[in-house]
Amino acid sequence: MASVLVVEDDQFVRSALIRQLTEASYTVRSVGTALEALREVAQIGFDVVILDLGLPDLDGAEALKMLRGITDVPVIVATARDDEAEIVRLLNDGADDYLVKPFSVAHLSARMTAVLRRARGGGAGEPGGAAALPTVLRVGGLAVDPLRRQAQLDGVTLDLTRREFDLLAYLAGRPGVVVPRRELLAEVWRQAYGDDQTIDVHLSWLRRKLGETAARPRYLHTLRGVGVKLEPPAEHT
Ligand code: CA
Numbered sequence: 001m002a003s004v005l006v007v008e009d010d011q012f013v014r015s016a017l018i019r020q021l022t023e024a025s026y027t028v029r030s031v032g033t034a035l036e037a038l039r040e041v042a043q044i045g046f047d048v049v050i051l052d053l054g055l056p057d058l059d060g061a062e063a064l065k066m067l068r069g070i071t072d073v074p075v076i077v078a079t080a081r082d083d084e085a086e087i088v089r090l091l092n093d094g095a096d097d098y099l100v101k102p103f104s105v106a107h108l109s110a111r112m113t114a115v116l117r118r119a120r121g122g123g124a125g126e127p128g129g130a131a132a133l134p135t136v137l138r139v140g141g142l143a144v145d146p147l148r149r150q151a152q153l154d155g156v157t158l159d160l161t162r163r164e165f166d167l168l169a170y171l172a173g174r175p176g177v178v179v180p181r182r183e184l185l186a187e188v189w190r191q192a193y194g195d196d197q198t199i200d201v202h203l204s205w206l207r208r209k210l211g212e213t214a215a216r217p218r219y220l221h222t223l224r225g226v227g228v229k230l231e232p233p234a235e236h237t
Contacts, residue, residue, distance in 0.1 A: 002047040002116055006030040007037040007063075008078070009056050013101075017050070020105035026112075032056075034063035041071050047119070048112055051095075053079045061093060068094040072149065072162050074115040078103070091190055092198075094162070118187075120146075137172040140232025142210075142219060144172040153210060163188070164206045171220075171230035180227040203228065 004021055008014040009032040021028045029044070031037050034055045041049065049067065053060025060077065067075060074096040079087070082100045090098060096115050099108060137144040141154040146169050151158045160168065166188045171179060184199055185191045203220060212218040218233040 001025045001027055002112070003027040003029070003044075004112070005037065005040055005044075005046045005049045007032075007034065007049065007055065008052040009033065009054070010052070013052075017105065017108075021109075024105065024109055034058035034060075034066070037063065038066055038070065041067060041073060046073050048115055049073050049075045050108070050112075051075050051077050053077055053090075061090060064090060064093050064095055068162075074119045076108070076111055076115060088191065088194075096190060137169065137175075139172050139175045139230055140219065140235075142168075142172060142230075142232075144169050158209050160206070160209060163202055164209065167202055168206060168230075171228060174230070176229065176231045178223055178227045178229045184228065199228075 004026045006014060006017050006021070006028060008017060008030065011032075014030055014032065018028050018030055029040065029046075031040055032055075034057050037049070037051070040046075051060065051064060051067070053063075055063060058066070060079070064075060064077065067073075075094065077090050077095045077098045078101055079090075079098060080101045087098050096118070097111050099111060137146070142151065144151045149165055151160055151165060151168055151172075158168075167184070170184065170188050181196060181199055185194045189198065203222065204214070207213060207217075207220050210219055212220065214222060219230055221229045221231065223229065
């Protein structure tokens with residue numbers, strides 16, 4: 001079963017979460033500060049982290065950035081403030097999902113299941129995901145391994161950021177299909193709305209790593225105002 005790190009300083013909330021998540025057959029560890037959380041994730045591979053944003057030692061956004069500096073583990077942030085701008089910022093900073101307090105364990109559990117499913121299908125090869133091993137996705141000379149989070153082009157490993165990998169893996173799972181921008185925002189960025197620039201910037205970085213340009217595309221094709229398509233270049237078809 002999936003292992004969870006609960007980062008929560010409120011003793012009452014913490015013990016309730018531990019009890020209920022354990023009953024829901026998750027393996028749970030918990031800490032009360034951001035620094036302890038960083039130490040834990042550095043030592044133990046978790047399937048998901050639930051991060052309270054109001055911790056005594058570090059600001060929540062700061063804690064999230066530091067976590068992201070050392071791990072790709074899915075992070076669900078728990079915030080007391082239903083502040084849209086703040087939530088968008090956290091999602092941009094690498095949170096996979098969020099919950100506004102107070103939330104029920106049923107709600108949390110549903111979010112965790114979704115995050116874990118995404119992590120397994122679209123990327124993060126965390127331990128515990130063995131049940132649904134995705135195979136290596138091949139598009140022309142591209143090979144994308146979602147479980148190991150590795151991508152190769154013509155046998156050469158690509159050095160991709162987390163987001164670039166997620167984007168490539170998502171598109172590689174749908175070769176030849178025009179994926180609408182809205183879908184990319186929802187599935188790769190986990191945002192219901194957003195700035196087209198975000199996608200464009202990541203696409204241009206990814207393009208550069210694939211050794212192509214927008215003017216002379218090989219794998220990545222942008223259909224202005226519509227979406228993006230990944231397909232093998234002519235020499236592979
Ligand atoms: Ca707190």
